[in-house]
Amino acid sequence: MDFSDRLDALQQRAAAAKVEVQAAAAESREQLRQRIDQTQSEVNRSAAESRQRVAEAAPGRRSEWAQMKADAAAKAEDVKGKIDRRTRQLDATAAASDADWAESGAADALDFAEWTAYNAQLAVLDAIDARAYADELASAARS
Numbered sequence: 001m002d003f004s005d006r007l008d009a010l011q012q013r014a015a016a017a018k019v020e021v022q023a024a025a026a027e028s029r030e031q032l033r034q035r036i037d038q039t040q041s042e043v044n045r046s047a048a049e050s051r052q053r054v055a056e057a058a059p060g061r062r063s064e065w066a067q068m069k070a071d072a073a074a075k076a077e078d079v080k081g082k083i084d085r086r087t088r089q090l091d092a093t094a095a096a097s098d099a100d101w102a103e104s105g106a107a108d109a110l111d112f113a114e115w116t117a118y119n120a121q122l123a124v125l126d127a128i129d130a131r132a133y134a135d136e137l138a139s140a141a142r143s
Contacts, residue, residue: 050069
């Protein structure tokens with residue numbers, strides 16, 4: 001598996017997210033809603049792909065990471081529900097409190113993303129080491 005290509009794609013995804021967030025800060029709520037809907041559909045697609053891979057994997061080969069990604073999709077759906085409920089809010093105090101919670105959730109999601117990036121690095125290094133060890137044993141067995 002070419003982990004370098006996957007890491008390049010991840011880097012590009014993070015850069016695109018940064019551009020999206022910077023652009024969203026200057027948009028109307030209607031434009032922001034369109035951006036949210038598009039992002040939600042991308043999250044749903046990615047989660048569906050993960051659930052499919054989890055379902056297709058043999059029980060002993062199911063990745064805990066794929067399951068975690070599938071579980072995280074439920075959290076994203078919860079965020080979308082909160083956005084929909086926010087639109088119906090009329091109380092400024094409740095809206096300010098909701099904004100505080102949303103900002104805290106965003107900060108937590110960024111912390112989780114950073115943690116996930118470190119764990120992805122560790123998992124890739126583990127995979128490379130496991131393959132090197134398997135190749136080493138196979139080479140020794142042929143000798």
